[in-house]
Amino acid sequence: MKIVLLGYMASGKSVVGKELAKQLSYDFIDLDSYIELKEEKSIAAIFSEKGEIYFRRKETEYLKEIISIKENFILSLGGGTPTFGENMDVILKNSKSFYLKPSLDTLYSRLLKEKESRPLVAEIEPSKLREFIAKHIFERSVFYDKANHIISTEEKTIQQVVNVLISFLI
Ligand code: S3P
Secondary structure: OEEEEEOOOOOOHHHHHHHHHHHHOOEEEEHHHHHHHHHOOOHHHHHHHHOHHHHHHHHHHHHHHHHHHOOOEEEEOOOOHHHOOOHHHHHHHHOEEEEEEOOHHHHHHHHHHHHHHOOOOOOOOHHHHHHHHHHHHHHHHHHHOOOOEEEEOOOOOHHHHHHHHHHHHO
């Protein structure tokens, strides 16, 4: 089975994906880490040295590579992956997909703490961050909402989210 986790930045895709993979004895792949490994650069360095368009091209290329070559994996995407080119069609055709959806307040408080490491929000003033996230999610929802399942992660522990995912897989 090919399982894909998607959602906005800081929605818990990697942490949930890792735990789900451990419990199912599946390989875990984090698309951002995969890109960093292949490009031998951090995501922040790719954005600043090569620009976002280059990043998006590589993101699509590596998404297709993973989906076509590997079997039985849990793949956590980057927040923007489903929203570019035909990526969401590729995901829907080849995998079972889950949209992890925390509340706006949760995303805001997580991203306020971690924003420096994320190129898309690093430059946003803290006072404008909440509004930026709300608008960005609104624009992206048309893609996120196509996932096979939408899981609200609010007030759930990592294990509870994993349990919900497993219940959809069996
Ligand atoms: C991005 C999200 C990031 C990373 C890049 C762009 C986005 O991944 O791919 O900074 O467009 O939302 P995470 O969702 O893992 O932070």
